[in-house]
Amino acid sequence: MKILSNYLLIFGMITLTLVGCKDNTKSLVDQEPIPGIILENMDTLVSPTEDFYSYVNGNWMKTNTIPDDESRWGGFGVLRKSTRNDVLDILYTSKELGVYQEGSDQHKALMLFESELDTVARNEAGVSPLMPLLEK
Known part of the structure; x- marks a missing residue:
């Protein structure tokens, strides 16, 4: 009887351990990607091989002006x-x-x-x- 109770205790602990280890995090496939740069700031009309700076920052420079107090x-x-x-x-x-x-x-x-x-x-x-x- 003592052996049976030990086995039940061990079985219960293993079951609780496995149930308690459920992973609730989202997988990378489910997460919305966050770009490292804001893609809308890129001017894709400029060739990146000719002027990379204008290619990457072209629309930012066109749409953003320096505020008067800055x-x-x-x-x-x-x-x-x-x-x-x-x-x-x-x-x-x-x-x-x-x-x-x-x-x-x-x-x-x-x-x-x-x-x-x-x-x-x-x-x-x-x-x-x-x-x-x-x-x-």
């Missing part, structure tokens, strides 16, 4: 602007949604955001909030 512009500038807009959208949405628990990360972020927007209070306070830190 000294340079490229993919990272677009990414920075997009990220800044996304963060502002998240903060404005969070502000509209309501109250967060005192001391939570969301509350701290909103307090920092609101203090940045309140220029009148900042100007009235001047450097006095920083004086204890500057005196150290």
Whole structure:
């Protein structure tokens, strides 16, 4: 009887191990491919053997101009602007949604955001909030 219970225990552990090892990840065939470059930026009317730079970046140069408030512009500038807009959208949405628990990360972020927007209070306070830190 003891041998039978040992076999059942071992069989149960093997079964649980095999069932618990189910792979839930998508295969590479099921995933949507993400190109390393944005294909729409390529100018396929230019021969890559004659002017590779214009071939790869032609449409980007035709459709993107340097904004007036920037000294340079490229993919990272677009990414920075997009990220800044996304963060502002998240903060404005969070502000509209309501109250967060005192001391939570969301509350701290909103307090920092609101203090940045309140220029009148900042100007009235001047450097006095920083004086204890500057005196150290």
